[in-house]
Amino acid sequence: MSSAGTTFNHDxxxxxxxxxxxxxxxxxxxxxxxxxxxxxxATRHFWAPS
Incomplete structure (x- = not known):
């Protein structure tokens, strides 16, 4: 999966x-x-910046 061309990394x-x-x-x-x-x-998304 790639985040290229999206705002995912910024968001x-x-x-x-x-x-x-x-x-x-x-x-x-x-x-x-x-x-x-x-x-x-449901599928849940959890994330944490380091």
């Missing part, structure tokens, strides 16, 4: 304000199970 604070350098970050995609309390089978 998730994964690059400098001028867009010159990408910064380390972590993305995790997790699919909730369909069974259990408040579970809907």
């Amino acid at each position: 998730h604070r994964a690059e400098t304000p001028d867009g010159a350098q990408q910064l380390p970050m972590l993305d995790v995609l997790r699919r909730d199970p369909r069974d259990g309390d408040a579970a809907d089978g």
